[in-house]
Amino acid sequence: MTLEQQLTRPLSLDRRIFSYFMSAIAVLFTGLALLPLLSVLFEILRQGLPNLKWEVFTNLPAPAGDTSVVGGFANAIQGTVLMVSMAALFSVPFGIAIAVYLSEIGKSGAIAQTVRFVLSILSAVPSIVVGVFAYAVIVLSTIFGYRGFSALAGSFALAVIMLPIVVLSTEEALKLVPKHQRLASAALGANSMQTVFKIVLKAALPSITTGVLLAIARASGETAPLIFTALFSQTWVEQILNPTPSLSVMIYNYSSSAFPEQTQMAWTASLVLLGLVTITNLLSRLITQKR
Amino acid sequence: MLHSISQSELALSAQNVDVFYGDRKALSSISMDIYLGQVTAIIGPSGCGKSTFIKALNRIGELESEMRVQGQLEFFGQNIYSPRVNLNRLRRQIGMVFQKPNPFPMSIYDNVAYGVRVFSRVSRSLLDEMVEKALADAALWDEVKDNLKKSALSLSGGQQQRLCIARALAVKPRVLLMDEPCSALDPIATMKIEELINSLRQEFTIVIVTHNMQQAARISDRTAFFSTDESRIGQLVELDDTQKIFSSATNSRTRDYVEGRFG
Amino acid sequence: MTTSRFRETTVSDSIEGGNTAWIDLGFAWGLRILAISTIAILLWMGWIIFNQALPAIRSFGLGFITRQEWDVNQLQFGAKTYLYGTIVTSAIALLFAVPIGVMIAIVTSEKFLPGWLRSTLGFLIELIASIPSVIIGFWGIFVLIPFMKPIQSALHQQFSWIPLFGTETFGPSLLVAGTILAVMILPTIAAISRDVMLAIPQDLRTASLSLGATRWEMITTVLIPASLSGIIGAIMLALGRALGETMAVTMVIGNSDQVSLSLLDPGNTIPSILANQFPEALDELHIGALMYLALILFALTLVINMIANSIVKTFGLKQ
Numbered sequence: 066m067t068l069e070q071q072l073t074r075p076l077s078l079d080r081r082i083f084s085y086f087m088s089a090i091a092v093l094f095t096g097l098a099l100l101p102l103l104s105v106l107f108e109i110l111r112q113g114l115p116n117l118k119w120e121v122f123t124n125l126p127a128p129a130g131d132t133s134v135v136g137g138f139a140n141a142i143q144g145t146v147l148m149v150s151m152a153a154l155f156s157v158p159f160g161i162a163i164a165v166y167l168s169e170i171g172k173s174g175a176i177a178q179t180v181r182f183v184l185s186i187l188s189a190v191p192s193i194v195v196g197v198f199a200y201a202v203i204v205l206s207t208i209f210g211y212r213g214f215s216a217l218a219g220s221f222a223l224a225v226i227m228l229p230i231v232v233l234s235t236e237e238a239l240k241l242v243p244k245h246q247r248l249a250s251a252a253l254g255a256n257s258m259q260t261v262f263k264i265v266l267k268a269a270l271p272s273i274t275t276g277v278l279l280a281i282a283r284a285s286g287e288t289a290p291l292i293f294t295a296l297f298s299q300t301w302v303e304q305i306l307n308p309t310p311s312l313s314v315m316i317y318n319y320s321s322s323a324f325p326e327q328t329q330m331a332w333t334a335s336l337v338l339l340g341l342v343t344i345t346n347l348l349s350r351l352i353t354q355k356r
Numbered sequence: 357m358l359h360s361i362s363q364s365e366l367a368l369s370a371q372n373v374d375v376f377y378g379d380r381k382a383l384s385s386i387s388m389d390i391y392l393g394q395v396t397a398i399i400g401p402s403g404c405g406k407s408t409f410i411k412a413l414n415r416i417g418e419l420e421s422e423m424r425v426q427g428q429l430e431f432f433g434q435n436i437y438s439p440r441v442n443l444n445r446l447r448r449q450i451g452m453v454f455q456k457p458n459p460f461p462m463s464i465y466d467n468v469a470y471g472v473r474v475f476s477r478v479s480r481s482l483l484d485e486m487v488e489k490a491l492a493d494a495a496l497w498d499e500v501k502d503n504l505k506k507s508a509l510s511l512s513g514g515q516q517q518r519l520c521i522a523r524a525l526a527v528k529p530r531v532l533l534m535d536e537p538c539s540a541l542d543p544i545a546t547m548k549i550e551e552l553i554n555s556l557r558q559e560f561t562i563v564i565v566t567h568n569m570q571q572a573a574r575i576s577d578r579t580a581f582f583s584t585d586e587s588r589i590g591q592l593v594e595l596d597d598t599q600k601i602f603s604s605a606t607n608s609r610t611r612d613y614v615e616g617r618f619g
Numbered sequence: 620m621t622t623s624r625f626r627e628t629t630v631s632d633s634i635e636g637g638n639t640a641w642i643d644l645g646f647a648w649g650l651r652i653l654a655i656s657t658i659a660i661l662l663w664m665g666w667i668i669f670n671q672a673l674p675a676i677r678s679f680g681l682g683f684i685t686r687q688e689w690d691v692n693q694l695q696f697g698a699k700t701y702l703y704g705t706i707v708t709s710a711i712a713l714l715f716a717v718p719i720g721v722m723i724a725i726v727t728s729e730k731f732l733p734g735w736l737r738s739t740l741g742f743l744i745e746l747i748a749s750i751p752s753v754i755i756g757f758w759g760i761f762v763l764i765p766f767m768k769p770i771q772s773a774l775h776q777q778f779s780w781i782p783l784f785g786t787e788t789f790g791p792s793l794l795v796a797g798t799i800l801a802v803m804i805l806p807t808i809a810a811i812s813r814d815v816m817l818a819i820p821q822d823l824r825t826a827s828l829s830l831g832a833t834r835w836e837m838i839t840t841v842l843i844p845a846s847l848s849g850i851i852g853a854i855m856l857a858l859g860r861a862l863g864e865t866m867a868v869t870m871v872i873g874n875s876d877q878v879s880l881s882l883l884d885p886g887n888t889i890p891s892i893l894a895n896q897f898p899e900a901l902d903e904l905h906i907g908a909l910m911y912l913a914l915i916l917f918a919l920t921l922v923i924n925m926i927a928n929s930i931v932k933t934f935g936l937k938q
Contacts, residue, residue: 076833080833080836083833083835083836084833084834084835084836087835087838087839088835090722091722091725091726091731094718094719094722094723095722095723095726095740097719098719098720098723098744098805098809099743099744101747101755101758101763101802102743102744102746102747102750104758104762105750105754105755105758105762108758108761108762109754109758159653162650162653162654163650163653163654163657165650166650166651166653166654167654169650170647170650170651171651171654176651176654176655177654179658180654180655180657180658183657183658183661184657185924185928186661186921186924186925187657187660187661189859189863189920189921189924190664190863190917190920190921191862191863191864191865191890191916191917191920192863192865193863193865193890193893193894193913193916194664194668194863194913194916194917194920195664196897197668197893197897197909197910197913198663198664198667198668200897201667201668201670201671201910202663202667225660225664228657228660232657256639256642256643256646257642257643257646257647258642258643258646261646282749285751286750286751286752286753286754287751288751288752288753288865288866289752289865289866289890289894292894292897292898293894293897293898296898313751313753316753316754316757317753317756317757317866317870320753320756320757320760320870321760321870328761331757332757335754335757335758338751338754339750339751339754342749342750342751343749346749
């Protein structure tokens with residue numbers, strides 16, 4: 066065989082078949098992976114969009130089986146916003162404080178390493194177990210004379226879920242602030258609290274916001290911990306020590322409903338919830354990209 | 357450029373100072389005096405501990421890493437490492453300018469005002485005055501006076517470094533430490549800063565670390581030559597009037613270094 | 620003297636005294652206490668669940684794990700059904716998600732496709748992970764189950780001699796639950812495996828290719844083996860998530876109390892029975908049994924995640 070023949074001869078058949086086969090599998094698997102995503106998005110838009118009327122944001126759910134009234138789920142939106150806000154109110158300052166500790170004070174010490182380890186465990190706890198914890202701590206206790214399902218219990222569970230996310234992303238954000246900025250501040254005579262607040266946190270703010278938004282998006286979609294902490298309600302949210310509705314629990318409840326209007330509502334609610342979560346996620350990306 | 361050494365007050369004094377990073381000794385038996393109102397330059401090859409020394413003076417070194425200091429370091433007669441020392445006060449009295457300009461991501465005005473605000477509540481008009489004076493002292497006022505609200509990061513490298521100097525001057529330190537302030541700058545910016553140091557010598561005591569011997573010869577009253585041997589532990593080889601160091605140094609190692617025979 | 624040339628200070632000239640040392644100390648200690656309280660939260664969580672589970676632990680002991688009955692009225696409880704369901708659905712999920720996830724990782728890390736396509740693909744896969752579980756479960760009920768019904772029937776028709784496909788299905792089943800879990804853990808496997816592969820030095824690939832291997836040969840003989848431990852870490856992490864996944868599984872698994880060998884039968888997992896029964900549990904022993912289940916789940920996910928973390932950390936990967 067000449068050199069030219071040696072160089073231009075095609076590969077043996079079995080090797081070529083292997084390559085084509087693997088490429089085909091790659092295409093197939095990629096398609097399979099994308100299929101559920103596309104299906105979910107498609108169905109939600111197809112089934113949820115038609116009912117996306119203004120009333121959804123202003124009305125209470127119609128009584129089951131009553132098709133004369135245009136129902137909505139304004140109370141569920143209320144509940145989700147309320148509980149996520151309460152959870153953020155607790156977990157964000159707490160989380161940032163812990164991250165400041167880890168990044169500025171504890172660093173690689175024993176306490177800091179233990180705390181990081183504990184946080185990684187906390188983030189891996191199934192959300193239903195967190196719900197069980199919140200149930201035992203809050204629902205079973207009497208608070209201000211009230212014992213039972215409440216928004217307080219729900220937001221407690223959500224706060225525990227949000228905490229590791231906030232701490233992790235804040236610590237990463239703080240690490241990005243150059244070390245010599247801290248030194249320059251100290252060299253001017255600022256104490257550590259002043260340096261942290263005026264220089265470090267300020268510089269890290271966009272990245273911290275990103276992490277917070279991600280945590281909020283995650284908390285908004287949680288269902289399992291809310292099922293037996295906040296339960297659900299068909300009326301407006303009036304106080305935090307009462308069963309409270311939420312978008313996610315509503316979708317769950319309506320999914321097994323015998324009434325088609327309710328399952329239709331659930332599609333629309335899914336659309337709204339998914340929209341909420343996606344916008345929050347996109348917002349968080351935008352903030353760090355702008356920098 | 358020459359000032360005779362009068363019996364001026366001792367701004368900083370080191371007696372037998374050893375500096376350690378953890379277990380590793382970085383500087384050994386440093387004894388030197390820095391006089392009030394003078395510019396003292398510290399020269400020497402890289403890695404000989406020049407930066408380490410000045411970072412021990414304002415106790416910034418211990419923030420960066422495990423720095424331990426043995427021996428006596430005094431600031432106007434007060435022991436810098438006394439347990440009663442308030443670190444924040446010390447650092448306010450001993451200012452520092454770093455190698456790479458590091459303005460805060462704020463406006464020019466806020467950068468200069470930062471140190472003042474950290475320590476006291478000053479009326480807006482007084483603060484304006486202090487900012488203007490600091491920027492003027494740093495030879496930056498004319499260039500930025502119409503744009504004080506602009507971000508400090510929009511300035512050129514040389515301007516940023518002068519801003520950092522202004523920022524340090526605003527809190528009115530008694531001593532200004534400069535750690536190779538021109539090494540990240542172009543020759544023109546460097547020249548401006550040298551002029552600036554010259555104009556400051558009336559009001560401030562300056563210690564400048566530099567690897568640029570010509571610079572040390574141009575601007576300093578006294579020069580200290582640091583070096584290491586095979587042990588890699590820094591030592592003070594010679595400290596004298598600048599003119600003497602550069603023309604007729606006593607120690608042969610100093611002569612070798614300033615004549616460029618080793619670097 | 621010469622000091623008259625020097626400026627007046629606005630604060631005293633002494634470098635001693637002042638209360639800022641207290642601020643630094645107080646600040647550091649305040650933060651330290653807050654950080655330590657996270658440890659307290661975890662311990663509290665474990666303690667409370669354990670405490671609440673005590674009535675059941677005392678009644679049933681370790682045999683709880685092998686008992687099958689779950690009778691609320693008779694107050695007889697056992698974890699077997701739920702452990703079985705949890706393990707089976709997770710196994711099915713891994714079976715589907717691992718090959719597909721690893722393949723996606725290959726496609727998004729190797730240079731087959733143009734860069735923009737790779738990042739779009741990666742983005743889309745990540746998107747799945749951000750969809751709330753309840754929405755995926757809802758879709759599962761109304762789209763996946765109808766879709767899989769003919770498939771499941773066909774499996775039963777053709778393979779009923781295999782116990783796995785031994786029964787006729789009416790929709791919700793272990794198989795569907797496993798499938799939906801696969802959809803949910805796919806992004807985890809894909810993303811982490813991708814990171815692992817990207818971290819493999821280019822030299823390894825070029826060495827193989829320069830010896831005449833085709834791209835796919837290089838991938839299967841060099842890349843995958845080199846990435847293996849990292850991929851296993853990814854699988855463990857995904858398993859940890861699969862074990863604890865609640866909503867999507869609950870909504871499509873059919874909620875039965877029986878342990879059945881057939882994948883086409885409905886079943887139950889620990890998270891789904893917790894979701895189903897907790898809101899209405901009243902009796903102390905009932906709650907205790909549920910808490911016992913939660914404890915088992917807690918311990919299980921803890922162990923899996925710790926193993927996964929140590930594997931992933933060895934490679935310095937982000938999650």
